[in-house]
Each structure stands twice: as structure tokens, then as C-alpha cells.
Amino acid sequence: MNNDTVLAITNLNRYFGGLKAVSNFNMVINKHELVGLIGPNGAGKTTVFNLITGMYSPTSGSIKFLGEEISNLKPHQIAQQGVTRTFQNIRLFSSLSVLDNVRIAYHYKIDYGIAHAIFHSRKFSSAEKLIKEKSLEVLELFGLASRAEEIAKNLPYGEQRRLEIARALVSKPQLLLLDEPAAGMNPSEIKNLMELIHFIRDRFNLTILLIEHQMRVVMGICERVVVMDFGEVISQGRPEEIQSDPKVIEAYLGKTTTEWRE
Amino acid sequence: MIEKSYIKNQTTKIKVILFIIIFYAVLQVLMSTQIINNYWQQIICFAGVMTISALGLNLIYGFTGQFSLGHAAFFGIGAYTSAFIIKTAHFNNTFLLIIGLIAGGIFAGVIAFLIGLPILRLRSDYLGIATLGFGIIMKVIFDNADAVFPVLGGSRGMVGIPQMTNFAWVYLLVFFTVIILRNLINSAPGRALISVREDEIASESVGVNTTKYKTLGFVIGSIFAGVAGGLYAHLYAFLHPQNFDFLKSIDVLLIVVLGGMASISGTIIAAVVWVLILEGLRVVLPEAILDWRLVIYPLLLILIMIFRPGGIFSGKEFKFLHYQEKK
Numbered sequence: 001m002n003n004d005t006v007l008a009i010t011n012l013n014r015y016f017g018g019l020k021a022v023s024n025f026n027m028v029i030n031k032h033e034l035v036g037l038i039g040p041n042g043a044g045k046t047t048v049f050n051l052i053t054g055m056y057s058p059t060s061g062s063i064k065f066l067g068e069e070i071s072n073l074k075p076h077q078i079a080q081q082g083v084t085r086t087f088q089n090i091r092l093f094s095s096l097s098v099l100d101n102v103r104i105a106y107h108y109k110i111d112y113g114i115a116h117a118i119f120h121s122r123k124f125s126s127a128e129k130l131i132k133e134k135s136l137e138v139l140e141l142f143g144l145a146s147r148a149e150e151i152a153k154n155l156p157y158g159e160q161r162r163l164e165i166a167r168a169l170v171s172k173p174q175l176l177l178l179d180e181p182a183a184g185m186n187p188s189e190i191k192n193l194m195e196l197i198h199f200i201r202d203r204f205n206l207t208i209l210l211i212e213h214q215m216r217v218v219m220g221i222c223e224r225v226v227v228m229d230f231g232e233v234i235s236q237g238r239p240e241e242i243q244s245d246p247k248v249i250e251a252y253l254g255k256t257t258t259e260w261r262e
Numbered sequence: 263m264i265e266k267s268y269i270k271n272q273t274t275k276i277k278v279i280l281f282i283i284i285f286y287a288v289l290q291v292l293m294s295t296q297i298i299n300n301y302w303q304q305i306i307c308f309a310g311v312m313t314i315s316a317l318g319l320n321l322i323y324g325f326t327g328q329f330s331l332g333h334a335a336f337f338g339i340g341a342y343t344s345a346f347i348i349k350t351a352h353f354n355n356t357f358l359l360i361i362g363l364i365a366g367g368i369f370a371g372v373i374a375f376l377i378g379l380p381i382l383r384l385r386s387d388y389l390g391i392a393t394l395g396f397g398i399i400m401k402v403i404f405d406n407a408d409a410v411f412p413v414l415g416g417s418r419g420m421v422g423i424p425q426m427t428n429f430a431w432v433y434l435l436v437f438f439t440v441i442i443l444r445n446l447i448n449s450a451p452g453r454a455l456i457s458v459r460e461d462e463i464a465s466e467s468v469g470v471n472t473t474k475y476k477t478l479g480f481v482i483g484s485i486f487a488g489v490a491g492g493l494y495a496h497l498y499a500f501l502h503p504q505n506f507d508f509l510k511s512i513d514v515l516l517i518v519v520l521g522g523m524a525s526i527s528g529t530i531i532a533a534v535v536w537v538l539i540l541e542g543l544r545v546v547l548p549e550a551i552l553d554w555r556l557v558i559y560p561l562l563l564i565l566i567m568i569f570r571p572g573g574i575f576s577g578k579e580f581k582f583l584h585y586q587e588k589k
Contacts, residue, residue: 053467055466055467075467079466079468084468094460096453103450104453104465110450117446167468171468
């Protein structure tokens with residue numbers, strides 16, 4: 001493992017009863033990489049996300065983030081270490097304002113304690129001012145600053161997706177996990193999204209791992225693709241290599257008829 | 263612009279403070295001159311006590327989203343603790359009342375912390391059942407407390423508690439509870455509490471320690487209940503386990519839902535209206551149909567839920583409770 005390794009997963013297993021959702025999974029992600037995780041439905045992609053972010057604990061195996069074991073940590077601890085995520089079906093704090101959605105994600109950076117909160121001390125005021133500034137700064141980048149006071153659930157779908165990414169980024173994480181960011185988007189929204197992902201990677205100096213079903217996105221922005229099927233990695237490499245890998249084609253389309261006859 | 267809005271904020275603040283003082287003064291004068299007689303004074307104080315307790319439950323249920331059916335138990339813990347301390351001290355003055363109330367609040371908070379750690383990992387209905395179980399256990403403990411501390415009276419009730427709660431104390435403590443709650447929910451820890459209600463998984467994923475904040479909300483809400491219980495003990499000078507069973511928890515829940523979840527104003531209005539209607543109907547209704555008040559009031563509940571399902575205030579606040587963010 002060299003210094004550039006952000007995430008190193010070795011021999012990761014997760015069983016649900018007899019089902020091997022993730023088995024013998026290995027993956028290394030280097031700094032500033034943009035990696036795609038693809039595979040047919042039920043391949044275990046989201047389970048891998050849930051394992052990395054601590055939503056599930058692994059049956060066995062190790063997950064190292066910046067050289068430190070995180071597989072035994074709680075989700076909020078992992079988030080505080082600098083791994084944040086978005087969800088397949090958007091999970092916003094839907095009845096809160098756009099600003100509050102982002103502010104909540106920044107709260108642990110400034111811990112002024114309950115007493116300061118209750119008495120609204122000077123320390124409280126300056127900390128709150130900082131939280132608001134930082135949050136508005138991020139909203140500005142995502143073109144949501146003018147929407148700051150609106151209730152999150154009233155935003156159009158595309159903006160909800162962007163808000164979720166903004167919320168994941170306000171605490172300046174190092175690794176961002178995007179679970180199907182392009183789901184439900186039309187072609188022009190997808191184009192914007194791809195530009196946005198490139199932009200945030202450079203702006204926030206991020207490493208990104210994303211799950212996506214839209215091949216246009218995966219092939220368009222990922223530098224490296226990892227293909228999963230039945231909980232295992234079956235192939236990985238540059239997008240163009242993956243496209244012609246017979247194992248990948250088999251996973252998606254099934255065996256060819258000639259092989260079937262044999 | 264900034265200066266203008268600042269001055270405007272300051273004038274609203276002064277107006278609000280003036281209103282609070284004048285409102286108190288008017289009521290106090292009416293009480294001292296016996297225009298509001300002792301009977302109604304006690305009811306008004308009880309409305310204040312219920313307000314404090316219900317604000318506590320609103321923090322737990324309305325803001326943090328943790329369904330609790332054991333609120334009356336914490337109210338009872340506060341009541342018995344404070345009554346026990348002051349009755350065994352054999353002297354009473356204002357200073358002792360403060361100690362009693364603080365002790366009641368703290369003890370309720372400690373119990374909430376201990377019981378919260380294991381049960382707060384449960385969600386919604388399951389948590390409701392678990393807190394209900396806790397409430398029943400506490401009722402049994404109150405019923406049999408005289409086996410250990412004869413002074414608590416057990417199922418015969420605890421008598422001879424010094425009557426020390428007056429309108430000034432209740433008013434002051436309602437005021438503090440409202441301010442503390444308002445300041446808390448408009449802060450980073452407060453927003454973390456609300457995020458737990460909104461989506462627990464999402465809040466974990468952005469670094470909110472949900473276990474910690476659920477416990478925090480539960481403990482602070484229970485402290486409010488404990489303090490309210492202490493005031494209650496020294497208001498009526500008599501405690502009976504029946505007053506802290508789970509039906510009383512449902513009364514508090516009713517106030518929170520009627521007033522509007524996560525609305526401080528709603529809880530205040532609902533608590534006062536609820537107490538005054540129950541007692542008011544007793545006065546207004548002719549003797550012959552007096553028992554019908556227990557039909558009229560549930561009917562009101564049904565009507566309110568049909569026409570205002572979000573509660574009277576449904577998440578909104580009086581203007582003066584709006585927190586003005588510094589520009």
C-alpha cells in the first residue's frame with residue numbers, strides 16, 4: 001500500500017444468512033481517482049457502499065481508509081473521518097430548509113456544547129455565523145444559494161439530487177460515494193451531472209466512487225471501472241477494456257447460445 | 263438595512279418582554295385581589311405545570327421524533343423526589359423549593375438516561391410500547407414505595423407536602439422552559455435532534471451521532487417533566503400513584519399532538535386550553551349534564567383532528583418565538 005491509497009478493501013465478506021451478498025471483495029482506490037462500480041441488479045454494489053459507510057458491519061475482511069481500519073466504526077464516525085455518501089433513493093431532511101439540510105452536515109465540526117446553545121453565548125454566535133457562511137458557500141457552488149430558505153421536499157428532483165451531494169460535501173470529506181446519482185434524470189440533466197462530478201472532484205480535491213447503471217455516465221467520466229456479479233469482482237480496468245471483456249458481457253447478457261449448446 | 267433590521271429586532275424584543283411582564287402583572291393583581299379566586303389560581307398554575315411537561319414531550323416526540331408513552335412516569339419521579347426532599351427536610355423556604363425542583367429534574371433526567379440507553383435504539387411503535395412498559399413499572403414502584411420509604415405513602419398517597427408552588431414560580435419556569443427550548447432547537451445540537459426525526463440513516467451518514475442526540479433529547483425532555491412534577495407536588499400538596507399512570511402520559515401526548523408537533527406555541531396554547539376547557543366545562547355546564555363534559559372534550563379532539571390534522575399550530579410559531587438569525 002502506498003501513500004496515495006485512499007481506500008483499501010481486502011477479503012471483504014458479508015453474508016445475509018446463507019446469501020453471500022459480498023464475497024471475497026477486494027478493491028483499492030487511489031487519491032483523486034474517479035472509480036465506477038457497476039454490475040447487474042442484485043450484484044451487491046449497494047451492500048459494498050453500506051459496508052464502507054458502516055451501515056452494515058462486515059462478516060469478515062478489512063476496510064482501510066487512509067491506512068486506518070474503519071470496518072469497526074459506526075456510520076457517523078466514518079462520516080466524521082471523511083467518507084460521505086448519497087443514496088439511491090434520495091434521503092434529504094425533507095421538511096427542513098435547504099440551508100438546514102447543509103448546516104446539519106457541518107454541525108460536528110463545531111462542537112460548542114449544550115450550555116452554549118441554551119444560553120446563546122458569544123461562542124455560539126460566532127460558531128453559528130461560521131456554519132452559515134460555510135453552508136451558503138457550498139450552496140452557492142451548487143447553484144442553490146437562492147433556494148436556501150425553501151423546504152427541501154419542494155425542490156425539483158434534479159435540485160434535490162444536487163442538494164444531497166452538497167450536503168455530503170460541506171464537511172469537506174476526502175472520499176465521496178455516489179449511489180446512482182443519475183437515476184431518474186433526463187439526458188440533459190445527466191450531462192450537467194457529469195460536469196458537476198468532474199467539477200467537485202477538482203474543487204474539493206476528492207476521490208469518488210460511484211455506482212451507476214447508465215453506461216453513458218460510467219463510460220463518460222470514470223477512469224476505472226470495477227464490475228461485480230453475485231457479490232464478487234469479476235473484472236476491472238479502464239472503461240473501454242471493460243466493454244469488451246467477455247465475462248462482463250456474460251454477466252449482463254448471459255452466455256452465448258453456442259456455449260449453451262456445448 | 264442591517265442596522266434597520268437590528269433596531270426592528272430590538273424593538274420587537276422589548277415589546278415581547280414588556281408583554282410578558284404586563285401579562286404577569288395583570289394576572290398577579292387579579293389573583294391578589296381575589297378576582298381570580300384560589301380555585302382558579304390553582305387551575306391556572308396547573309395549566310403552567312402541564313405546559314412545562316408537554317414542552318418536554320414535544321422535544322422528545324415533536325422535535326426528536328421519539329414516540330414516548332412514559333412521560334407521566336418522569337413527571338411522577340420529579341414530583342416524588344421533590345416532595346420527599348422537602349418533606350423530610352422539616353423546614354421550608356424558597357431556597358429549598360429550588361433545590362427540590364432541581365433534584366426532581368436531575369433525578370428524572372438520570373433515570374431517563376439509564377432507561378434511554380437500552381430502549382432508544384427501538385423505533386416508533388416499538389419504542390412506544392417500551393416506554394409504556396417503563397411507565398407501568400414506575401406506577402408499580404410508586405404504589406409500593408412505602409415499603410422502603412414510608413413517607414412516600416405508596417398506594418394510599420403521599421400527604422402533608424408543603425404547599426409552596428405559586429403563580430410567580432410557575433410563570434417564571436414556563437418562561438425559562440420556553441426560552442431554553444427555543445434556543446436549543448435553533449442551534450447546531452438542536453438541528454441534529456431534528457435531523458434524527460427527519461431521517462436517521464441520512465443523519466448518521468452526515469456525521470450525526472444519532473444515539474447521542476436521541477438520548478440528549480429524551481433526557482432534556484424528561485428533566486422538564488421532572489421539574490413540572492416538582493411544581494405539581496407543591497401545588498396540590500398531595501400525590502397519588504394514579505396521577506402518574508399511563509393515562510396521564512396520554513394526556514400529555516394529546517396536548518403535544520393537538521397543539522402541533524414541533525410547535526412551542528402550539529403546545530403552550532393546547533396545554534392551557536386543555537386544562538381550562540376541562541375545568542371550564544365544569545363551571546359552564548348545568549349540573550344535570552355535567553358528566554357530558556367527558557363526551558364534549560373527546561368530541562373536540564375528533565373535530566380538531568379532522569379539520570386541523572397537523573394540530574392547532576402545525577409546526578408554526580408565534581412571531582416572538584421565531585429565532586432571528588444574525589445577519
